[in-house]
Amino acid sequence: MYPRTMWARRLFVLLLSACGDDAGQADGGLINGCPSLTAPQATPGEPIDGDTFATFAGPLLQQYCTRCHSSTLTGAARNGAPVGFNWNDEASVRTHLIEMRNAIGVANFMPPSAPRPSCAERQRLVRWIDAAAP
Numbered sequence: 385m386y387p388r389t390m391w392a393r394r395l396f397v398l399l400l401s402a403c404g405d406d407a408g409q410a411d412g413g414l415i416n417g418c419p420s421l422t423a424p425q426a427t428p429g430e431p432i433d434g435d436t437f438a439t440f441a442g443p444l445l446q447q448y449c450t451r452c453h454s455s456t457l458t459g460a461a462r463n464g465a466p467v468g469f470n471w472n473d474e475a476s477v478r479t480h481l482i483e484m485r486n487a488i489g490v491a492n493f494m495p496p497s498a499p500r501p502s503c504a505e506r507q508r509l510v511r512w513i514d515a516a517a518p
């Protein structure tokens with residue numbers, strides 16, 4: 385089910401985090417052209433400029449992810465996105481926040497094709513997750 389390259393990238397991240405995960409470190413270097421945000425980008429409950437699921441995370445996921453990860457898509461139309469990983473569904477997003485944080489902000493392997501979010505957009509989504517996803 386998982387392409388070999390995906391596992392290779394995840395293994396790489398595991399190895400990275402195994403060697404010296406300094407507390408307070410801003411990031412773990414660049415992966416796929418963007419900082420690997422291993423360190424927390426916010427504390428739970430932080431205001432994060434008013435970002436919420438409705439005003440920020442939902443629209444961002446709609447822009448970059450729901451062409452594959454949507455409850456309206458089945459079979460081949462999902463392009464391999466796992467069943468139940470539907471980012472048009474807030475409950476599904478909240479169930480998968482940990483995997484999402486890794487996929488978009490640490491290992492940076494999502495989305496697998498263009499259009500891709502900018503590094504700033506990735507950081508902002510991770511900040512939203514780390515602020516406890518308001």
Ligand code: HEC
Pocket residue numbers: 386387390445448449450451452453462463464465466469480483484485487488494495496497501
């Ligand atoms: C072109 C289709 C496509 C788009 C667009 C896409 N994904 Fe995926 N996604 C996949 C496929 C295929 C998999 C399964 C392969 C894998 O897990 O490595 C997957 C798996 C995932 C997983 C599970 C990974 C894991 O840990 O097992 C997460 C989380 C995820 N995607 C998040 C996102 C986010 C967030 C976006 C938007 C920023 C996004 N994806 C955009 C196709 C897509």
